[in-house]
Amino acid sequence: MHAREGLIIPGFPLFKNTIRNKLMLLLLAATIVPIASSMVISYIATKNSITEEAVATNARLLSLGKTNILNYMNNINQKSLAVYNSMNVPRSLYYLLEHDMEDEVFPNDLSDVIRNRNLLKDHLYNIYQSIQEFAQVRLYVVKQNTTYLLRNDDLKVGQNEQRPTDFNSSGKTSIEPTHLSHYYGLDLKGSTQEPVFTLHRPIFRAPSDELLARLSIDVKLNVLADLNRQLYDEGEQFYIVDKSGSVILSSEAEVPVQEKVLEWFTKVARAEEDSGHIDYKGDGFAGIIFHDRVKTSYMDWYLVKLSPYTHLYERAGGIARINAFIGIGALAIAVLATLYVSLRITKPLLRLIGYVNKIETGQLNTAIDIHSNDEIGVLARRFRSMMQTINNLILKEYRLEIASKTNQLKALQAQVNPHFLYNAMQSIGTVALQHKDMQVYSLLTSLGKMMRYQMSTERAVVELAKEIDYVQAYLDLQKQRFDTALEVTLDIDPRTRPIVVPKMILQPIVENFFKHGFVPDGQEPAKLRVASSLEEGSLTIRIEDNGKGMSEEQLIQAMHQLTRGEAAAASDWNSPASEEGGIGLRNVLSRLQLHFHPKATLSLYPVTPHGLGVMLHIPLEEGAVSNV
Numbered sequence: 193m194h195a196r197e198g199l200i201i202p203g204f205p206l207f208k209n210t211i212r213n214k215l216m217l218l219l220l221a222a223t224i225v226p227i228a229s230s231m232v233i234s235y236i237a238t239k240n241s242i243t244e245e246a247v248a249t250n251a252r253l254l255s256l257g258k259t260n261i262l263n264y265m266n267n268i269n270q271k272s273l274a275v276y277n278s279m280n281v282p283r284s285l286y287y288l289l290e291h292d293m294e295d296e297v298f299p300n301d302l303s304d305v306i307r308n309r310n311l312l313k314d315h316l317y318n319i320y321q322s323i324q325e326f327a328q329v330r331l332y333v334v335k336q337n338t339t340y341l342l343r344n345d346d347l348k349v350g351q352n353e354q355r356p357t358d359f360n361s362s363g364k365t366s367i368e369p370t371h372l373s374h375y376y377g378l379d380l381k382g383s384t385q386e387p388v389f390t391l392h393r394p395i396f397r398a399p400s401d402e403l404l405a406r407l408s409i410d411v412k413l414n415v416l417a418d419l420n421r422q423l424y425d426e427g428e429q430f431y432i433v434d435k436s437g438s439v440i441l442s443s444e445a446e447v448p449v450q451e452k453v454l455e456w457f458t459k460v461a462r463a464e465e466d467s468g469h470i471d472y473k474g475d476g477f478a479g480i481i482f483h484d485r486v487k488t489s490y491m492d493w494y495l496v497k498l499s500p501y502t503h504l505y506e507r508a509g510g511i512a513r514i515n516a517f518i519g520i521g522a523l524a525i526a527v528l529a530t531l532y533v534s535l536r537i538t539k540p541l542l543r544l545i546g547y548v549n550k551i552e553t554g555q556l557n558t559a560i561d562i563h564s565n566d567e568i569g570v571l572a573r574r575f576r577s578m579m580q581t582i583n584n585l586i587l588k589e590y591r592l593e594i595a596s597k598t599n600q601l602k603a604l605q606a607q608v609n610p611h612f613l614y615n616a617m618q619s620i621g622t623v624a625l626q627h628k629d630m631q632v633y634s635l636l637t638s639l640g641k642m643m644r645y646q647m648s649t650e651r652a653v654v655e656l657a658k659e660i661d662y663v664q665a666y667l668d669l670q671k672q673r674f675d676t677a678l679e680v681t682l683d684i685d686p687r688t689r690p691i692v693v694p695k696m697i698l699q700p701i702v703e704n705f706f707k708h709g710f711v712p713d714g715q716e717p718a719k720l721r722v723a724s725s726l727e728e729g730s731l732t733i734r735i736e737d738n739g740k741g742m743s744e745e746q747l748i749q750a751m752h753q754l755t756r757g758e759a760a761a762a763s764d765w766n767s768p769a770s771e772e773g774g775i776g777l778r779n780v781l782s783r784l785q786l787h788f789h790p791k792a793t794l795s796l797y798p799v800t801p802h803g804l805g806v807m808l809h810i811p812l813e814e815g816a817v818s819n820v
Contacts, residue, residue, distance in 0.1 A: 223526035235511065238512075257423045265488070267323070272407055286395070328373065363394050369434055376408070389410075389440055427500065430443040468482075480498075620636055635668070635669060653692045653787055656684075664682065683721065685726055700776070716738070730812060734808075754795075781793075792810045795807050
């Protein structure tokens with residue numbers, strides 16, 4: 193299988209590299225890519241919009257919840273301050289505490305004890321009834337080490353064998369996190385316990401810091417839960433947590449598992465801002481945590497709302513599913529349209545391929561029956577025209593082949609002429625030697641060298657030494673012609689002789705001197721100098737004469753033609769073309785750049801006082817020196 197036939201997997205013709213399959217892939221890609229991109233972009237934009245909206249909405253909700261909680265807790269705190277009301281009135285609660293309940297533990301008058309206890313019950317009952325969700329009110333009197341607990345309209349009194357566990361707590365008002373209500377050391381059999389949080393307020397003897405008693409109010413969670421129920425939806429979690437990480441309120445259960453809260457609360461507590469949101473992924477939860485802080489002198493709570501990504505982006509998922517259904521529908525339409533278009537376009541192409549296969553077997557006169565007006569019809573008509581042209585060319589080729597055979601015969605006959613000339617010159621040379629005419633023999637030898645060198649086609653490049661010998665033979669003939677009117681100087685660096693150069697690059701330049709620069713009747717002899725040198729890895733050849741030379745304008749024009757690359761640039765000092773059969777300077781430059789280096793140059797320059805110089809500059813590379 194050739195590579196151009198495409199990938200063919202048995203049983204899967206779709207993988208054939210055909211125009212039909214390419215069209216299908218192109219149309220499918222043109223449909224799928226925009227739809228898929230639109231779905232992805234729409235989903236991302238929707239998610240971002242939902243996230244921004246959720247952040248703003250939850251910030252408002254938590255701020256509202258913060259205000260409600262603050263008002264509610266301030267009300268509870270205010271009720272606990274009732275103990276300080278009417279401080280100097282003998283029947284006030286503070287007065288009773290300040291006077292140690294008239295020594296209720298060891299009374300002298302039982303009626304006073306009962307009267308004081310009932311009065312204490314009335315005060316505690318007023319606090320208990322002030323807010324409906326108060327579960328119980330406890331008053332612990334320090335000096336008596338006695339606990340008074342008002343629960344369900346009943347006052348229970350008892351002495352503690354030891355001080356309560358909360359006695360050594362901070363001297364400030366504080367809130368104990370949610371717990372099951374306890375009995376503060378009293379024996380209350382049959383009583384039920386329920387989740388509450390407790391406000392503990394120490395009562396001091398004014399204006400000293402002597403602790404008289406400790407008032408504790410257990411508060412049910414129902415109102416606190418109702419205040420915050422509007423802050424979260426189903427599927428979300430809501431917590432009120434104090435700064436130590438203890439849970440005050442939870443949307444999951446009345447008393448949640450504390451470890452679940454601690455997993456994410458450390459990040460909330462370390463947040464730089466009191467309110468904000470955090471992206472969180474942990475065990476059992478991945479979503480956004482929204483938080484706000486409620487801080488007063490007696491409490492430091494965090495309102496925390498956990499919104500899972502599945503809940504936040506449920507609407508985005510619905511939009512994505514709608515887009516997916518639309519995309520599937522569009523894809524189905526695109527597939528049907530692709531099949532129709534591909535079959536409509538490629539069926540004539542398949543027929544055309546069938547005709548080509550017949551022609552390939554040699555049936556050149558196959559009729560191509562495709563007459564549509566589209567591009568394929570134009571291609572079929574052009575193909576018919578091309579086949580007619582090919583048939584005509586084949587007939588011409590037969591005629592040309594016959595003519596070629598005739599030309600080959602003539603070429604074989606022409607090959608006899610050079611051998612005949614060599615043999616004739618050798619015979620003439622022998623006669624010259626017999627008559628002791630060394631001059632004629634020398635001239636024949638120079639002419640023979642030139643003919644052998646010029647007619648040899650075995651090598652395109654030769655050593656510079658052979659090129660110099662050829663030029664020497666040419667100049668020997670010219671010196672015989674002009675005698676003393678011509679002086680030739682060869683200044684050849686021995687290091688340059690083995691360097692290979694293109695054949696016939698010096699003789700055309702030397703010949704130009706005799707055609708256009710030589711003045712045979714001049715007052716001084718014509719001088720021609722050929723020199724070579726090797727400098728810094730480059731071969732430089734100079735051919736200088738004292739002929740007519742060129743004007744500055746002609747020199748500039750000739751160099752311009754050389755650099756512009758015209759066909760016969762500067763081959764003649766005064767005309768743009770050489771004589772018929774001559775090799776122009778541009779030809780010399782082209783062969784230098786072709787065989788050696790594209791940076792090889794040929795330049796013209798004036799010679800003082802008159803004349804012209806030609807310089808060949810050839811950068812040498814490895815292998816430029818012959819090993820012969």
